[in-house]
Amino acid sequence: MERNWCGVLRYSAAEVHYPTTVGQAQGLVAAADRVKALGTRHSFSTVADSPGGILLDMTGLDTGITVDHQAMTATVPAGSTYSVVVDALESEGVALRNLGSLPHISIAGATATGTHGSGDTNKVLSAAIIELELITADGSLRQVGQSSGDLAAMAVGLGAFGVITQVTLEVEPSFDVLQDVYLGAPWEVFLDNLDEIMASAYSVNVGGNFSSDNLRSFWLKHRLDVDHSGDPIVPERPPTMFGATLYDEPVARNPAATPLGVPGPWSQRLAHFRPDVEPSVAGDELQSEWFVARADAADALRALRDMGEDIDPHLHGFELRTVAADALWLSPAYGRDTFSIGFTWKKHPDEVRALLQPIENALSPFHVRPHMGKLSAVSRGVLADRFDRLDDFLAVVDRYDPTSKFSNPYLQTLRPQD
Ligand SMILES: Cc1cc2nc3c(=O)[nH]c(=O)nc-3n(C[C@H](O)[C@H](O)[C@H](O)COP(=O)(O)OP(=O)(O)OC[C@H]3O[C@@H](n4cnc5c(N)ncnc54)[C@H](O)[C@@H]3O)c2cc1C
Numbered sequence: 213m214e215r216n217w218c219g220v221l222r223y224s225a226a227e228v229h230y231p232t233t234v235g236q237a238q239g240l241v242a243a244a245d246r247v248k249a250l251g252t253r254h255s256f257s258t259v260a261d262s263p264g265g266i267l268l269d270m271t272g273l274d275t276g277i278t279v280d281h282q283a284m285t286a287t288v289p290a291g292s293t294y295s296v297v298v299d300a301l302e303s304e305g306v307a308l309r310n311l312g313s314l315p316h317i318s319i320a321g322a323t324a325t326g327t328h329g330s331g332d333t334n335k336v337l338s339a340a341i342i343e344l345e346l347i348t349a350d351g352s353l354r355q356v357g358q359s360s361g362d363l364a365a366m367a368v369g370l371g372a373f374g375v376i377t378q379v380t381l382e383v384e385p386s387f388d389v390l391q392d393v394y395l396g397a398p399w400e401v402f403l404d405n406l407d408e409i410m411a412s413a414y415s416v417n418v419g420g421n422f423s424s425d426n427l428r429s430f431w432l433k434h435r436l437d438v439d440h441s442g443d444p445i446v447p448e449r450p451p452t453m454f455g456a457t458l459y460d461e462p463v464a465r466n467p468a469a470t471p472l473g474v475p476g477p478w479s480q481r482l483a484h485f486r487p488d489v490e491p492s493v494a495g496d497e498l499q500s501e502w503f504v505a506r507a508d509a510a511d512a513l514r515a516l517r518d519m520g521e522d523i524d525p526h527l528h529g530f531e532l533r534t535v536a537a538d539a540l541w542l543s544p545a546y547g548r549d550t551f552s553i554g555f556t557w558k559k560h561p562d563e564v565r566a567l568l569q570p571i572e573n574a575l576s577p578f579h580v581r582p583h584m585g586k587l588s589a590v591s592r593g594v595l596a597d598r599f600d601r602l603d604d605f606l607a608v609v610d611r612y613d614p615t616s617k618f619s620n621p622y623l624q625t626l627r628p629q630d
Contacts (some may be wrong), residue, residue, distance in 0.1 A: 389433050
């Protein structure tokens with residue numbers, strides 16, 4: 213059977229289908245007892261699996277990309293990757309507000325798990341959704357837009373409502389971005405100045421590990437204004453900031469990274485990774501990510517620093533980001549400005565699994581939420597405590613999917629246990 217992107221998870225569905233038309237996908241959904249849509253398979257959790265059922269790989273179903281310049285929206289195929297979509301949008305002079313760290317993931321798959329980038333004013337990618345078109349349990353096609361209260365449940369929908377065929381996203385005029393990387397700030401300087409550092413650019417990512425004295429990097433993405441002749445205004449690039457030193461090279465140390473130090477279109481700078489190269493550490497990894505309230509960031513990091521000697525032997529590195537609050541029920545940033553702590557683990561599945569619960573225990577005073585597409589110790593009790601609208605979410609799922617056709621063991625963990 214087929215595997216996820218990093219190869220560790222083997223899907224336990226009986227078959228994978230590759231519909232190329234909406235009609236084919238409708239027929240497959242109508243005939244199936246259990247079915248789940250698949251995007252580009254970058255999730256580390258079992259959220260996309262369908263044990264004993266079928267999987268619909270939606271990446272080959274091309275419904276076309278259309279931009280409405282009046283409404284400032286773009287309607288895109290659900291299974292299309294961000295890399296395909298951003299190039300098409302850039303050629304039309306429009307932009308998405310933000311991207312996750314990689315453009316290789318599908319629109320519907322990324323938004324289904326609350327994927328986010330960074331930036332104090334930037335929300336999860338699902339917050340750009342204006343309308344979804346989906347195939348529901350009986351095979352019929354349905355549109356759900358902002359006028360429906362259901363969109364707040366479905367925008368971060370974990371594939372629980374049906375198979376999404378098209379997504380309409382909010383767009384804005386295209387803009388340029390300049391990326392700068394600063395290396396080696398002392399941990400304690402970062403913790404003492406965390407708010408100022410995270411607010412120092414449109415999008416800020418902090419990399420490092422827990423037990424060292426210094427951080428690896430501040431990765432700043434500056435959104436550039438333009439002058440009266442339309443040229444981007446490039447900000448001053450101080451040689452140091454908060455004890456970190458500017459890495460003044462046009463190419464990042466990781467060859468998979470997007471260009472540094474030179475202004476360029478949002479479509480080639482907002483993601484960290486270039487679309488033509490395998491991202492991150494090329495799949496030699498597992499990932500987890502946890503979210504706390506922005507105000508608790510420094511205390512949560514201190515709690516993890518106390519576990520640094522246990523965590524770091526199994527860690528390639530962490531990534532720290534901010535996400536603006538939203539009103540999407542299963543969003544990691546629902547109702548609170550959020551600080552995200554992402555772990556890129558070495559491929560040590562047993563050791564990593566053994567650390568998930570201790571990490572969640574350490575972060576539990578901060579009302580921590582897990583990333584649903586990554587590895588965590590999810591349990592109903594904890595999730596019900598952390599996601600205020602979880603039961604409302606499940607009520608909408610039951611309305612769309614009364615026979616649990618789109619459910620799986622992962623989604624079952626969200627429900628009250630007998
Ligand atoms: C290297 C790497 C970097 C990452 N960086 C980030 C990051 O910066 N920020 C972040 O938040 N996350 C990040 N992630 C996690 C990733 O964004 C999520 O796991 C995302 O869900 C992957 O999208 P996908 O297309 O692979 O979805 P899949 O893993 O294929 O599916 C995920 C979920 O979406 C559902 N789904 C997929 N397509 C459809 C559809 N057409 N209709 C209905 N449901 C559907 C599936 O059923 C499943 O529930 C990263 C992952 C990797 C591997």
